[in-house]
Amino acid sequence: MIEFIEPFLLPVIVAPLFALILIALFFGALLGFAAQKFKVSTNPLVDQINTLLPQTQCAQCGYPGCKPYAEAINSGAAINLCPPGGEDTIIQLANLLNLEPIPLNQEPGKEALPKVAIIREEECIGCTFCIQACPVDAIVGAAQQMHSVIASECTGCELCEAPCPVDCIDFIPLEIAPLKTLPEKSLSEQACIRCGLCVDACPVDLLPQQLFWFAQGKAYDKAKDHRLMDCIECGLCHAVCPSHIPLVQYYQAAKIAIHDQDAKHHQAHEIKQRFDYREQRLEKDKALAEQRRQARAELAQAKVKQSDLIQAALERAKSKQASTQGTQNGS
Amino acid sequence: MSAIIILLISAILVNNFVLVQFLGLCPFMGSSNKIETAIGMSAATTFVLTLASMVSYLVYQYLLIPLDIAWLRTIAFIVVIAALVNFTEILMLKTSPLLHKVLGIFLPLITTNCAVLGVALLNINAGNSFVESAFYGFGAALGFSLVLILFAALREKLNLADIPAPFQGASIAMITAALMSLAFMGFTGLV
Numbered sequence: 402m403i404e405f406i407e408p409f410l411l412p413v414i415v416a417p418l419f420a421l422i423l424i425a426l427f428f429g430a431l432l433g434f435a436a437q438k439f440k441v442s443t444n445p446l447v448d449q450i451n452t453l454l455p456q457t458q459c460a461q462c463g464y465p466g467c468k469p470y471a472e473a474i475n476s477g478a479a480i481n482l483c484p485p486g487g488e489d490t491i492i493q494l495a496n497l498l499n500l501e502p503i504p505l506n507q508e509p510g511k512e513a514l515p516k517v518a519i520i521r522e523e524e525c526i527g528c529t530f531c532i533q534a535c536p537v538d539a540i541v542g543a544a545q546q547m548h549s550v551i552a553s554e555c556t557g558c559e560l561c562e563a564p565c566p567v568d569c570i571d572f573i574p575l576e577i578a579p580l581k582t583l584p585e586k587s588l589s590e591q592a593c594i595r596c597g598l599c600v601d602a603c604p605v606d607l608l609p610q611q612l613f614w615f616a617q618g619k620a621y622d623k624a625k626d627h628r629l630m631d632c633i634e635c636g637l638c639h640a641v642c643p644s645h646i647p648l649v650q651y652y653q654a655a656k657i658a659i660h661d662q663d664a665k666h667h668q669a670h671e672i673k674q675r676f677d678y679r680e681q682r683l684e685k686d687k688a689l690a691e692q693r694r695q696a697r698a699e700l701a702q703a704k705v706k707q708s709d710l711i712q713a714a715l716e717r718a719k720s721k722q723a724s725t726q727g728t729q730n731g732s
Numbered sequence: 733m734s735a736i737i738i739l740l741i742s743a744i745l746v747n748n749f750v751l752v753q754f755l756g757l758c759p760f761m762g763s764s765n766k767i768e769t770a771i772g773m774s775a776a777t778t779f780v781l782t783l784a785s786m787v788s789y790l791v792y793q794y795l796l797i798p799l800d801i802a803w804l805r806t807i808a809f810i811v812v813i814a815a816l817v818n819f820t821e822i823l824m825l826k827t828s829p830l831l832h833k834v835l836g837i838f839l840p841l842i843t844t845n846c847a848v849l850g851v852a853l854l855n856i857n858a859g860n861s862f863v864e865s866a867f868y869g870f871g872a873a874l875g876f877s878l879v880l881i882l883f884a885a886l887r888e889k890l891n892l893a894d895i896p897a898p899f900q901g902a903s904i905a906m907i908t909a910a911l912m913s914l915a916f917m918g919f920t921g922l923v
Contacts, residue, residue, distance in 0.1 A: 416799040424791065424808060428815030435819050439826040446829045475833070499769055499834040592894065618892030 447471050453493045455665070456673040457485045458536035459558030466536070467673075474498075481506045485515075485556070489662065515575040516557040518550045524569035531561035531570060537675040556672055591644035599638035599648065605631055609638040609648050616655035621662065624655055632656075736867050742923045743871025749847045750879045751909075751916040756847030760880055761905060763838045770884035772831040773838060774877030776820050780842050781851055781876070784813050785869025788852035789862050809852045810843070817843045847876060883912065 451471035462482035464470040474480055480494040481503045488505060495502040520531070520540075527545040539555045542548030562570050599609035607628060615624035629652060638648045749755045756777075763773040788809045796802050821839055824832045832839065842848060851872045855865040886908055895904050 412800070416801050417804050420795050420799055420801060420804065420808065421811065423795065424811050428811070432815060432818055432822070435822045439822050441825050441829070446833055449830065497830075497834075499765060499836070614889075614892040620892055 447475050449497065450474050450494065452666075452669075453486075453490060453497065454483060454669070455486045455490060455556075456669045456676060457556035457558045458672075458676050459485060459556065459560060461485070461558075466676075479503070479506065485558070489665070516572045517552050517555045517575055518557065518559075518561060519552075519571045519573055520548055520550055521569040521571065522547050522549060524567055526567055528566060530564035530566065534561045534564045536560060536679065537672055538679050539675075554672075554675065587645075587647075589645040590647065593644055593646060596643060598641045598643065602637040602641045604635060604637060605633055607632055612655075613646065613648055613651055616651040619655075619658070621655060621659050625659065629655060629659070736864070738923050739864060739867050740871040740874070743868055744875040744878065745916070745919040746922050748875045748879060748916050748919075749850065749872050750876055751913040752919075753850070755850045756845050756876055758841060759838050759845060760876075760883065760909070761902075762841075763835060764880055764884040764887055764905075767881065767884045767888060769831075769834050770880045771877075772828070773835060774873075774880050776824065776835070776839060777842055777845070777848075777876055777880075778870070778873035780813065780816050780820055781848050781873035782866065782870045783816050784809075784848050785851045785855055785872075786862070786866045787812050787816070789855060789860075789865040792856055793862075805853070805856065806849070809849055813848050813852070814843045847872065879912065879916070883909065886912075 447468070448471075451468055454467040454471060456467050458466045460466060461484050462470045464473055464478075470478070470483070474494065480498070480500060481491050483490050484505065488502075491505060492502050494500070518539075525542075525547050527542065527547060529542065529544050529548070531548060532540045532542060536558065537554060537556060539551045540548050540561065541551060557572060557575075559572060562572070593610060593613060595610060597610065603609055611627055612624055612629050612632070615621070615627065615629070632649075632652050634649050634652060636649050639646070642648060743749075747753060750757065750760050759773055759777065764770050788805075791808055791812055792802070792805055796805055796808060817840060820842070821832070824835075824839070851869045855868055858868075860868055887905060890904055890908065899907070
């Protein structure tokens with residue numbers, strides 16, 4: 402093959418090949434070594450995503466629960482599939498993963514309002530199907546006994562609706578007091594000119610003008626970092642503001658939103674605990690059932706052996722009898 | 733020693749890679765939404781840039797020159813940079829999976845980042861020695877980190893500001909970058 406190439410071209414082809422192969426071999430070995438040395442076994446990111454999900458375990462996202470959905474997000478699934486979490490969850494996920502927030506993916510007219518399951522107790526036949534379906538053990542009752550929902554633990558996931566044979570479960574919307582929203586811009590309110598008068602006025606040494614931007618832009622984490630929660634709402638910043646901005650109203654709205662967010666996180670944490678306990682219990686039940694089944698099987702086997710022994714002894718006795726009878730007859 | 737300090741200052745401020753030479757603009761615009769992300773990106777780029785300028789010097793001087801194939805330098809440098817970026821990616825997945833996820837496509841894109849290839853090629857053109865190459869690469873990386881983090885801080889403020897509707901998003905970012913570039917042009921003649 403080499404004789405087809407002009408001799409003066411030879412170094413032009415061989416030298417680059419040699420050089421590139423050398424470089425590739427060296428770095429290939431380096432990367433192979435690195436991949437072995439810094440092997441990653443578990444991905445802690447899934448847990449971080451999981452804590453942001455509302456833990457209703459409702460499977461409305463198309464995955465069997467919150468943990469599987471967190472794993473799916475980690476490997477590239479959309480972040481807008483969680484109706485119970487709503488817009489808040491989408492924004493938090495987008496912040497964590499540095500993505501653009503996208504609107505919630507759901508059928509139009511089917512807004513996910515927080516709701517709670519109620520059993521029409523006079524119609525309940527005590528079949529326990531809904532108790533088995535509830536992912537957070539929020540339904541109490543026993544076979545042939547009336548069931549009821551513990552309203553404070555119910556996540557409104559609707560998983561109990563389908564198994565109920567007599568359709569006695571209703572979902573009623575939860576009454577939630579509307580959050581205090583940002584104040585309407587009044588005619589006297591002008592844009593902030595960053596004069597800094599409010600900073601001098603603040604008796605607890607906060608930065609009212611910064612907090613105002615954070616409250617307006619809903620950057621609650623940063624507002625907390627700048628100690629929004631220490632604001633005593635005295636109103637001095639508002640009083641000195643030459644632009645007549647009702648600063649305290651902004652702070653109040655932000656504080657309420659932060660409390661609401663914290664409460665939701667706390668609730669999600671509690672629901673997750675109940676879900677985890679249930680999973681543990683189911684696993685234990687399964688293990689116990691397996692143990693009992695094995696014990697029964699062993700017992701049955703032992704019985705079979707015993708009956709085999711008896712049978713054999715009977716046969717031996719019979720044959721012995723027969724042979725002695727035979728000899729007696731023959732004699 | 734003073735020569736190296738001058739080299740560093742010129743790479744960081746006077747000939748800043750992003751704002752004066754307009755190299756590496758893709759991660760500059762793409763991964764500057766949050767300061768944490770920008771710091772992570774800066775660390776990754778600094779690592780790759782410094783190592784790449786050293787390794788590419790060695791490859792050029794001791795492999796390409798003796799074999800008389802200096803014209804192959806672009807391809808050879810790309811291979812070197814790609815390998816280093818891969819190495820960084822493996823390291824990052826181990827040390828900070830969240831950062832790995834957040835940087836996403838911009839991490840492998842360091843491979844084709846013109847700042848990284850630019851440093852390697854500019855080193856050859858300027859005839860820098862090994863130590864000079866290393867410091868030039870490090871200085872370029874510091875300059876990149878400086879403007880990336882400054883820009884990210886500005887953009888965090890911009891996210892909360894009252895911006896007129898036509899200027900929201902990318903356009904105000906472009907304008908901010910242009911103003912920063914003007915400011916950095918002011919360093920001309922410092923060294």
